[in-house]
Amino acid sequence: MTLPTDPAGNLAALIRCPSVTPIEGGALSTLETMLKPLGFSVERPVFSEDGTPDIENLYARRSGNGPHLMFAGHTDVVPVGDEASWTHPPFAAEIAKGEMFGRGAVDMKGGIACFIAAVARHLGSKGGLKGSVSLLITGDEEGPAINGTTKLLEWAAAKGEKWDASIVGEPTNPDTLGDMIKIGRRGSLSGSIIVNGRQGHAAYPQLADNPVRGLMTLVDALLHPVFDSGTKDFQPTNLEVTSIDVGNPATNVIPAKATATFNIRFNDTWTAETIQAEIHNRLDKAAKRKKYRAGKTTLVDYELVWRDRPSHVFLTRDDRLIEALSGSVKAVIGRKPALSTSGGTSDARFIKDYCPVVEFGLVGKTMHMVDERVALADLETLTQIYQRFIEDWFERGIP
Numbered sequence: 234m235t236l237p238t239d240p241a242g243n244l245a246a247l248i249r250c251p252s253v254t255p256i257e258g259g260a261l262s263t264l265e266t267m268l269k270p271l272g273f274s275v276e277r278p279v280f281s282e283d284g285t286p287d288i289e290n291l292y293a294r295r296s297g298n299g300p301h302l303m304f305a306g307h308t309d310v311v312p313v314g315d316e317a318s319w320t321h322p323p324f325a326a327e328i329a330k331g332e333m334f335g336r337g338a339v340d341m342k343g344g345i346a347c348f349i350a351a352v353a354r355h356l357g358s359k360g361g362l363k364g365s366v367s368l369l370i371t372g373d374e375e376g377p378a379i380n381g382t383t384k385l386l387e388w389a390a391a392k393g394e395k396w397d398a399s400i401v402g403e404p405t406n407p408d409t410l411g412d413m414i415k416i417g418r419r420g421s422l423s424g425s426i427i428v429n430g431r432q433g434h435a436a437y438p439q440l441a442d443n444p445v446r447g448l449m450t451l452v453d454a455l456l457h458p459v460f461d462s463g464t465k466d467f468q469p470t471n472l473e474v475t476s477i478d479v480g481n482p483a484t485n486v487i488p489a490k491a492t493a494t495f496n497i498r499f500n501d502t503w504t505a506e507t508i509q510a511e512i513h514n515r516l517d518k519a520a521k522r523k524k525y526r527a528g529k530t531t532l533v534d535y536e537l538v539w540r541d542r543p544s545h546v547f548l549t550r551d552d553r554l555i556e557a558l559s560g561s562v563k564a565v566i567g568r569k570p571a572l573s574t575s576g577g578t579s580d581a582r583f584i585k586d587y588c589p590v591v592e593f594g595l596v597g598k599t600m601h602m603v604d605e606r607v608a609l610a611d612l613e614t615l616t617q618i619y620q621r622f623i624e625d626w627f628e629r630g631i632p
């Protein structure tokens with residue numbers, strides 16, 4: 234039996250599994266086939282919840298004496314979009330000019346393929362690990378993320394699993410491999426403001442109360458002043474108004490109701506609770522302003538509805554873990570990566586409740602696009618970085 238030491242071979246096998254969320258597509262079976270000969274025990278729990286599709290997940294562990302390193306990722310992929318626009322079919326893993334094409338090539342079957350190759354090479358070169366390695370792989374990262382990483386972590390922890398550190402293999406590099414390690418993420422929160430007015434004739438505004446005027450005042454208060462100017466580790470907190478809805482087809486009618494929806498990405502100046510309180514406070518103050526509502530005696534009549542669960546901000550402070558990873562990047566490609574907290578949320582936000590977590594994978598440029606692809610040279614380089622990281626992290630032992 235050939236061991237999975239070749240990341241391109243591993244990735245081709247994974248790309249050929251059409252695992253568009255929520256379908257397993259053979260991807261987890263393929264992983265199982267790679268991991269068992271390396272001495273991993275493999276479990277594939279299925280999680281369900283009303284109103285969401287059942288999801289199959291995978292947890293594999295190779296036990297040894299020493300600390301426990303967890304690699305986390307997902308085998309599900311986003312839909313291919315217009316298949317006819319692809320230069321090479323999205324599930325064929327065809328190679329052209331040194332690049333492998335396929336959905337999931339960088340997000341993130343490629344990261345998994347490289348990590349498995351790194352483990353296989355490490356076992357071959359050292360004859361054994363100085364501890365335990367596990368892979369926590371979900372099939373529900375690109376979907377609702379309900380039956381995925383959160384439940385898999387709870388399930389494993391309930392069986393007594395404990396981890397000393399985790400690396401997530403999402404594509405963290407904006408342009409070239411080695412650009413960027415993620416050591417934290419901003420928090421995210423969304424809400425809607427609904428302003429109730431009084432409907433009426435546009436020619437008789439004194440008889441009506443235009444909710445658009447009130448909504449403008451409230452939205453203005455969310456956008457100015459800025460929430461903060463950033464911290465040592467984070468960009469400034471930013472709020473985007475993502476939608477303003479009135480749904481009024483008539484030009485001569487003042488509507489009865491207007492709604493705005495916003496999303497805020499906040500740094501470690503705030504918690505989800507304090508940023509919510511700040512927003513309530515700004516809206517309450519603004520509701521009293523007369524800027525657009527001269528002559529009205531009432532406050533802006535509004536409700537604020539928070540949407541979904543907030544994502545909490547986090548910053549990993551495990552220097553040993555961060556140095557092992559950034560040192561491995563430097564050793565392989567000759568330059569130090571930026572330590573960043575930019576971008577959207579990831580499953581690291583769930584893992585951080587169990588152990589310190591960092592993120593490093595391929596170059597993200599083509600993720601979710603038509604012609605998603607990865608340079609074969611990058612697969613080899615990432616495998617070398619992961620292998621070096623595994624060696625170095627176990628070498629450092631538990632502090």
Ligand SMILES: [Zn+2]
Nearest residue numbers: 340341374403
């Ligand atoms: Zn991803």
